[in-house]
Amino acid sequence: MNAAPRDIHAQLSAVIRVFPGAGNQPPVDALGPIDLDLRKGEFFAVVGPSGCGKSTFLEVLAGLQRPTAGTVTFEGKPVNGEVAEGIGVVFQEDASFPWLTVWDNAAFGLRRSGVAEAEIRRRVDDAIAFMGLKDFARAYPSQLSGGMRQRVCIARTLVLQPRLILLDEPFGALDAQTRLLMGDEVLRLWRSTGATVLLITHALDEAAMLADRVGAMSARPGRFIEIIDTGWPRERDSKIVAEPAFGEITGRLWDRLRGESLKALGHAGMTAAG
Amino acid sequence: MTRVGLIRLAVIVAMIGALELACQTGLIRHQTIIAPSEMATSLYALLASGAINADIERTLGIIVVVIAVSIVLGFALGLVIHALPRLREALDPLFATYYAVPIFIFYPVLIAIFGLSPIPIVLIGVATAVVAMIIATLNGLDRVPRVLTKVARVHRLDAVTTAMTLQLPAAAPYLFTGVKLSVSYGFIAVIAAEFILSPAGLGRDIADAYSDFNNRRMYALILFLLIIATVVNTVLHMLDVRWAKRRSGGRT
Numbered sequence: 153m154n155a156a157p158r159d160i161h162a163q164l165s166a167v168i169r170v171f172p173g174a175g176n177q178p179p180v181d182a183l184g185p186i187d188l189d190l191r192k193g194e195f196f197a198v199v200g201p202s203g204c205g206k207s208t209f210l211e212v213l214a215g216l217q218r219p220t221a222g223t224v225t226f227e228g229k230p231v232n233g234e235v236a237e238g239i240g241v242v243f244q245e246d247a248s249f250p251w252l253t254v255w256d257n258a259a260f261g262l263r264r265s266g267v268a269e270a271e272i273r274r275r276v277d278d279a280i281a282f283m284g285l286k287d288f289a290r291a292y293p294s295q296l297s298g299g300m301r302q303r304v305c306i307a308r309t310l311v312l313q314p315r316l317i318l319l320d321e322p323f324g325a326l327d328a329q330t331r332l333l334m335g336d337e338v339l340r341l342w343r344s345t346g347a348t349v350l351l352i353t354h355a356l357d358e359a360a361m362l363a364d365r366v367g368a369m370s371a372r373p374g375r376f377i378e379i380i381d382t383g384w385p386r387e388r389d390s391k392i393v394a395e396p397a398f399g400e401i402t403g404r405l406w407d408r409l410r411g412e413s414l415k416a417l418g419h420a421g422m423t424a425a426g
Numbered sequence: 427m428t429r430v431g432l433i434r435l436a437v438i439v440a441m442i443g444a445l446e447l448a449c450q451t452g453l454i455r456h457q458t459i460i461a462p463s464e465m466a467t468s469l470y471a472l473l474a475s476g477a478i479n480a481d482i483e484r485t486l487g488i489i490v491v492v493i494a495v496s497i498v499l500g501f502a503l504g505l506v507i508h509a510l511p512r513l514r515e516a517l518d519p520l521f522a523t524y525y526a527v528p529i530f531i532f533y534p535v536l537i538a539i540f541g542l543s544p545i546p547i548v549l550i551g552v553a554t555a556v557v558a559m560i561i562a563t564l565n566g567l568d569r570v571p572r573v574l575t576k577v578a579r580v581h582r583l584d585a586v587t588t589a590m591t592l593q594l595p596a597a598a599p600y601l602f603t604g605v606k607l608s609v610s611y612g613f614i615a616v617i618a619a620e621f622i623l624s625p626a627g628l629g630r631d632i633a634d635a636y637s638d639f640n641n642r643r644m645y646a647l648i649l650f651l652l653i654i655a656t657v658v659n660t661v662l663h664m665l666d667v668r669w670a671k672r673r674s675g676g677r678t
Contacts, residue, residue, distance in 0.1 A: 211576075214580070215579075216576055216579055216580070234579075234582070235579055235580050235582060237582075239580070240580070241576070241580045243573050243576060243577070245571065245573040246573075247571070247573045247574065247576075247577050249574075249592070249595070249596075250596075250673045251595040251596075251598065251672070251673065252595075260581070260591075261581045264581060264583065264587065264591070292672055292673070294673055
């Protein structure tokens with residue numbers, strides 16, 4: 153987990169997130185303590201049982217939520233409840249804007265950051281072509297499939313040239329085959345941009361296929377119970393699902409997470425038996 | 427024109443035809459309703475003479491002011507109330523029962539305060555229309571997906587830019603419902619207020635024609651208002667359909 157300071161892109165130290173209880177309810181310990189060094193240019197995936205705090209972890213790292221305790225830094229600067237320049241986030245929900253065309257969706261962020269029109273045109277055209285949406289540039293999101301709408305959101309993030317891309321279960325609503333193909337596109341994007349990518353997913357196979365390292369999270373409050381190095385080469389695609397090592401990684405992840413998943417379901421008693 | 431549109435047009439034409447026939451054959455007395463063709467020729471003569479130009483200008487001017495104030499004020503108040511949950515909780519029962527109260531009972535009070543000027547008419551019009559816009563704004567903002575707020579924060583947008591570039595367009599279909607209701611309520615309130623008590627305007631003109639048993643003038647003015655209201659509502663409906671089509675990718 154430890155990397156040389158110059159290789160560290162983002163860092164979480166003793167991060168805890170507690171949600172205050174509603175009404176007379178007790179506070180909810182959602183996350184932590186979490187310690188993690190994200191290395192520059194790596195692909196890191198987080199898996200864990202439902203409700204373990206994966207999305208909270210991403211939002212704390214992004215600056216969308218403040219940690220209750222601990223520190224978060226991005227490129228050496230503290231992240232504290234505000235999204236820093238250089239961080240891009242793609243959400244699980246469809247966040248495309250139905251009133252804008254695909255092209256205008258992708259250009260949204262650039263138009264609000266004072267970038268020259270010619271540069272906007274160049275970057276948006278590139279991003280749309282990269283995401284395979286060139287023929288749909290003038291279409292509205294409602295004319296696209298769920299996978300294509302998610303690609304629009306990725307294109308909107310991509311044009312801002314983020315150095316840290318956070319993906320919060322972006323393929324959660326897609327079918328298995330589309331997810332594999334989208335995974336290939338994310339790998340292609342990761343290689344070509346050189347950005348650090350953090351992917352939150354509930355799919356063990358997706359994490360095992362895409363990431364350099366996979367963090368397995370415990371049931372709530374979410375902590376990393378193991379971080380597995382996949383050892384994949386940088387040049388890879390979804391064909392690695394046929395490799396024996398893929399099955400080993402997925403099996404190891406499930407071995408670590410089965411008990412946690414049962415705990416999350418409220419079947420703690422079954423853990424020992426299982 | 428669609429098949430449904432054709433049927434709708436045929437129904438209207440048939441009803442007008444039936445009324446024309448009933449009036450021409452004496453089934454309906456001339457003192458009660460005049461034939462639609464007579465209404466049209468009377469209206470043409472009135473418009474050509476320029477006799478009602480001042481009234482048209484006054485009434486439509488007041489309606490435009492009422493609608494504009496109601497939409498802008500209703501949207502602004504809706505934004506503020508939406509941002510203050512406790513205030514909203516306190517006001518919700520009032521909004522729910524607002525249209526159960528006959529707002530027109532306050533019209534004499536307004537006349538007593540402001541005199542026989544357009545101000546009481548504007549105030550009663552805004553009081554009638556603005557709450558529809560507030561309710562529509564609250565409904566619209568409730569339905570803005572929460573993820574858009576996160577997207578705004580990721581793009582580091584300030585509150586005003588978030589409201590104008592994300593919340594407003596996301597809530598637009600609901601806001602447009604508020605706009606349509608405000609237009610309808612604005613028309614009804616202004617004409618009714620003029621009809622009850624006003625020194626001028628189309629509503630006053632209709633009331634005078636009614637008192638004078640001048641059916642030709644009264645029905646011509648009613649026809650004029652019907653045409654204006656129909657045209658305005660048709661334009662709003664067409665815009666609504668066009669935007670809905672765009673959002674649904676051509677599937678309405």
